[in-house]
Amino acid sequence: MAEPKLNTSTEHVPAGEHKAGFPPFDAHSFPSQLTWLVIAFVLLYVLMAKWALPQVGGIIESRQKRIDDDVAEAGKLKAQSDEAVATYEKALADARANAQAIANQTRDTQAAAAEARRKTLEDELNAKLAEAEKTIAATKQAAMSNVQGIAEDATRAIVERLIGVAPSDKAVADAVGGALKRS
Amino acid sequence: MADDKRGEDDRKGLPNDEAALSARLQRLGDRLATANRHPENVDSTRTAADASAYARGFRMSTELVAGVIVGAGLGWLIDRWLGISPWGLIVFLLFGFAAGVLNVMRAAGVVREQSDRLKSK
Amino acid sequence: MAADPIHQFRIVELFPVAHVGNAEIAFTNSALFMFAAVIIITAFLVLGTAKRSLVPSRLQSAAEISYEFVAATVRSTAGHEGMRFFPFVFTLFMFILTVNFIGLVPFTFTVTSHIIVTAALAITVFLTVLLYGLFRHGFHFFNLFVPKGVPIAILPLIVFIEVLSFVSRPISHSVRLFANMLAGHITLQVFAGFIILMGSAMGAIGWVGGILPFGMIVILMALETLVAFLQAYVFAILTCIYLNDAIHPGH
Numbered sequence: 238m239a240e241p242k243l244n245t246s247t248e249h250v251p252a253g254e255h256k257a258g259f260p261p262f263d264a265h266s267f268p269s270q271l272t273w274l275v276i277a278f279v280l281l282y283v284l285m286a287k288w289a290l291p292q293v294g295g296i297i298e299s300r301q302k303r304i305d306d307d308v309a310e311a312g313k314l315k316a317q318s319d320e321a322v323a324t325y326e327k328a329l330a331d332a333r334a335n336a337q338a339i340a341n342q343t344r345d346t347q348a349a350a351a352e353a354r355r356k357t358l359e360d361e362l363n364a365k366l367a368e369a370e371k372t373i374a375a376t377k378q379a380a381m382s383n384v385q386g387i388a389e390d391a392t393r394a395i396v397e398r399l400i401g402v403a404p405s406d407k408a409v410a411d412a413v414g415g416a417l418k419r420s
Numbered sequence: 421m422a423d424d425k426r427g428e429d430d431r432k433g434l435p436n437d438e439a440a441l442s443a444r445l446q447r448l449g450d451r452l453a454t455a456n457r458h459p460e461n462v463d464s465t466r467t468a469a470d471a472s473a474y475a476r477g478f479r480m481s482t483e484l485v486a487g488v489i490v491g492a493g494l495g496w497l498i499d500r501w502l503g504i505s506p507w508g509l510i511v512f513l514l515f516g517f518a519a520g521v522l523n524v525m526r527a528a529g530v531v532r533e534q535s536d537r538l539k540s541k
Numbered sequence: 542m543a544a545d546p547i548h549q550f551r552i553v554e555l556f557p558v559a560h561v562g563n564a565e566i567a568f569t570n571s572a573l574f575m576f577a578a579v580i581i582i583t584a585f586l587v588l589g590t591a592k593r594s595l596v597p598s599r600l601q602s603a604a605e606i607s608y609e610f611v612a613a614t615v616r617s618t619a620g621h622e623g624m625r626f627f628p629f630v631f632t633l634f635m636f637i638l639t640v641n642f643i644g645l646v647p648f649t650f651t652v653t654s655h656i657i658v659t660a661a662l663a664i665t666v667f668l669t670v671l672l673y674g675l676f677r678h679g680f681h682f683f684n685l686f687v688p689k690g691v692p693i694a695i696l697p698l699i700v701f702i703e704v705l706s707f708v709s710r711p712i713s714h715s716v717r718l719f720a721n722m723l724a725g726h727i728t729l730q731v732f733a734g735f736i737i738l739m740g741s742a743m744g745a746i747g748w749v750g751g752i753l754p755f756g757m758i759v760i761l762m763a764l765e766t767l768v769a770f771l772q773a774y775v776f777a778i779l780t781c782i783y784l785n786d787a788i789h790p791g792h
Contacts, residue, residue: 268564273572289586486713519705
């Protein structure tokens with residue numbers, strides 16, 4: 238190292254002041270050391286405060302912000318998917334309820350329709366029944382009147398054969414009518 | 421035929437999918453919760469605690485000496501100014517020693533830091 | 542020469558710069574290593590983080606760790622308001638740390654092994670604390686020296702001791718760093734001297750015997766590395782503790 242310079246430096250010092258020996262306590266070097274320390278330290282402080290630290294801090298901050306953002310984004314997406322699941326389940330429940338309602342309604346309308354058809358059929362049948370009864374009554378009437386005619390004919394024939402005389406129509410009709418009335 | 425089979429698979433797979441989905445959502449929720457809790461960097465606080473224990477030790481090592489040096493220095497100056505050597509040195513050495521002991525106790529946490537006085541007031 | 546444990550602390554004037562009164566200002570080896578530290582720190586932080594990558598490289602992550610380490614120290618010791626002194630504490634810490642580490646390299650000079658340097662740093666801290674405390678609290682700051690519940694008769698005595706205790710801070714602050722670095726380097730040098738001594742005095746046997754002190758040097762080197770870091774950390778954390786006195790949240 239700069240050995241010769243060292244010698245010249247010690248020569249600068251008046252013999253009385255310079256207590257040769259322990260360099261850290263050598264007051265001769267204090268002014269130089271202090272001067273350069275101040276310059277170096279202030280320089281370093283300025284470099285750190287104005288340049289290096291904002292840069293490093295900015296990086297750390299932006300990373301933290303990125304992480305926070307990502308976490309927030311993930312949280313948002315999770316909320317969305319939760320919502321989607323909820324919507325889906327609600328839709329499912331709605332559809333189920335809807336189907337239930339439709340089934341009920343269909344059953345009701347079908348029951349009503351069946352009831353109505355049954356009623357009309359019944360009415361129709363009743364009407365037909367009544368008609369049939371009327372026809373029977375008419376037929377019976379006609380049959381009855383035919384019976385009188387036949388009875389009169391038969392009576393006239395029987396009386397003619399018995400007594401040989403043809404009775405009058407009126408007498409026969411009265412007699413037959415009386416007999417029919419009695420029976 | 422194949423369509424039928426797939427349809428059946430889908431229908432059978434549906435509850436499974438839902439279960440898996442809800443499980444995944446659950447897991448995601450847990451991880452988000454831990455991420456939001458912002459871990460106070462457990463590791464680094466521990467190293468800091470270790471280092472500050474060393475710091476305390478080193479701090480104590482010189483506190484007493486410093487007190488004595490200050491006392492001695494003041495005493496020496498007063499002796500020089502007033503010409504009462506060695507009384508200034510003796511008295512101030514005692515004070516310095518007391519201050520040094522106070523420093524050590526403070527460094528050890530036995531006595532409250534001076535700043536606490538500002539806080540509590 | 543190698544056996545002289547003091548030699549390594551000698552200030553070597555590389556070239557004179559100016560004369561102020563009686564004092565001579567010269568560019569010395571001490572100044573050289575100070576500036577080396579400034580350049581290394583700046584390069585480490587600025588170049589290391591130049592890419593600003595989100596996923597840090599090894600160097601960037603080291604720079605970030607140093608940043609966050611000091612930031613955590615300041616925040617935990619001096620509170621949130623203490624962060625306004627973060628650049629100051631960071632500069633102190635990195636400067637002392639780097640200078641200490643440079644000093645561990647053989648044939649270099651340890652800036653912090655000179656009391657004037659550590660004293661200047663400690664007094665800077667002391668004055669910062671004192672001036673900021675007065676600026677922030679006014680004369681209320683002197684309540685620092687007045688314990689409560691002490692009988693009025695002995696109060697002056699106690700206050701006097703408290704003031705001494707306060708004034709002794711920069712001394713302990715500077716002496717601690719200085720003495721640790723000095724003692725460590727002297728010890729290393731003495732053990733290294735043993736090797737030379739044994740080698741030259743006893744020939745081959747001596748060189749073999751030199752293995753023992755060499756092993757000691759390896760161990761001491763590890764210890765000194767730890768001490769170099771711890772002293773920088775102690776200096777920084779005590780600065781924070783002292784600053785905490787000055788910025789303490791008023792009410």
